[in-house]
Amino acid sequence: MTIGFTLQLLGGPFHRRAPLEQQQPHAPRLSWDELSTSPRPRDCEPKQHLVFLKTHKTGSSTVVNLLHRFGEARGLRFALPHRYQLGYPLPFQERHIKGHRPGGAPYDILCHHMRFNLPEVQKVMQADSFYFSIVRDPAALAASAFSYYQAVVSAFRRAGTLGHFAAAPERYYDPAARGNHYARNLLWFDFGLPVPPASGTKADATVEAALAQLDRTFGLVLLTEHFDESLVLLQEALCWDEDDVATFPHNGRRALGPAMAPGLAAQLRAWNELDWQLYTHVNRSFWARVEAYGRERMARDVARLRGRRQELAEHCLAGGGPVPASRIGDPQLRPLQLGRAEILGYELRAGLGPAERRLCARMVTPELQYKDLLDRRQFGGNSTSDPT
Numbered sequence: 001m002t003i004g005f006t007l008q009l010l011g012g013p014f015h016r017r018a019p020l021e022q023q024q025p026h027a028p029r030l031s032w033d034e035l036s037t038s039p040r041p042r043d044c045e046p047k048q049h050l051v052f053l054k055t056h057k058t059g060s061s062t063v064v065n066l067l068h069r070f071g072e073a074r075g076l077r078f079a080l081p082h083r084y085q086l087g088y089p090l091p092f093q094e095r096h097i098k099g100h101r102p103g104g105a106p107y108d109i110l111c112h113h114m115r116f117n118l119p120e121v122q123k124v125m126q127a128d129s130f131y132f133s134i135v136r137d138p139a140a141l142a143a144s145a146f147s148y149y150q151a152v153v154s155a156f157r158r159a160g161t162l163g164h165f166a167a168a169p170e171r172y173y174d175p176a177a178r179g180n181h182y183a184r185n186l187l188w189f190d191f192g193l194p195v196p197p198a199s200g201t202k203a204d205a206t207v208e209a210a211l212a213q214l215d216r217t218f219g220l221v222l223l224t225e226h227f228d229e230s231l232v233l234l235q236e237a238l239c240w241d242e243d244d245v246a247t248f249p250h251n252g253r254r255a256l257g258p259a260m261a262p263g264l265a266a267q268l269r270a271w272n273e274l275d276w277q278l279y280t281h282v283n284r285s286f287w288a289r290v291e292a293y294g295r296e297r298m299a300r301d302v303a304r305l306r307g308r309r310q311e312l313a314e315h316c317l318a319g320g321g322p323v324p325a326s327r328i329g330d331p332q333l334r335p336l337q338l339g340r341a342e343i344l345g346y347e348l349r350a351g352l353g354p355a356e357r358r359l360c361a362r363m364v365t366p367e368l369q370y371k372d373l374l375d376r377r378q379f380g381g382n383s384t385s386d387p388t
């Protein structure tokens, strides 16, 4: 199991892993024989030029984990932020990339929080980059954002509870107040789409044009609610191996409580009306993609991916699943805690060999710490993120 596991986790032939091995001069080197399972037969080349618009509270850190792993294992160059986010909430500018020189070599992967701004992204990324993102039902997204950002968003703070906020958001919400973009149409904001007039045909036309632009730019938009179907579509779109998209959920909350009441969900969707339009639009294209992929094939591949994740969880994780951050001894594996709910992370199983331990650790390293690691790889030094 050890060798097979080690082999599969980074998914792919030996030479694609060389950069990771190079960074770990004291790690035991695995021999060619140990690594030589046959790679998946391919009729396509794995995509390595990627733009992932990391939207907030959508499961995007889970997606970033697989991009971090893929990029690190292959020595790809990330467009990294100076600190933690790429200039957010300002529209992205090339100067938000650490160490960037205008006109310098394009990057392979861009995947940290930004407010999307296509012309500036195009300036720094490869022309053949694959653009993708992820969206979530605005009701669930609002609940997650409320829990996470309550202390820093005045509209949430003043409302006190999600129920109070949803019942009368206008009472608490001032669009000009700092941080209040988290409180309304956060997806629309993150996608950098133009805000339409309040109503009328001009409003409809603006929304339609914005969604058409989104379709032209993004090759795939994932759905949080159908994460595993999303990963299967992503694997196909990127021509990656299954283990490249096998990932544990990051940034989950402890004690979620009962499912959201339909009335509350309806209020939150109405308040986040632009996001609701975006979500329903993307939803339609998503299911058309699933249809084209084949429903049965999708069900089979989702089941296989879940089986593989389970296998990895049993192998890598103490207790086989997520644990509250307070129980995680290693600070490198402890996720950032913000807001009321405790954010969950993972402890590694005791007794893993050094190479396995490193690979398992990469799967559970939270976004901030992994970003720091990539930063040290690209720039050297001892950088640690300042999440503020």
Ligand SMILES: Nc1ncnc2c1ncn2[C@@H]1O[C@H](COP(=O)(O)OS(=O)(=O)O)[C@@H](OP(=O)(O)O)[C@H]1O
Pocket: 055, 056, 057, 058, 059, 060, 061, 062, 140, 143, 144, 145, 147, 224, 225, 227, 248, 249, 250, 251, 252, 253
């Ligand atoms: N695989 C998978 N499937 C379904 N849901 C998932 C998954 N991974 C993460 N999540 C949920 O996404 C929420 C965290 O989102 P982000 O990682 O985008 O947050 S952040 O903006 O980077 O802080 C957070 O939602 P809430 O728990 O509702 O707060 C996570 O539980």
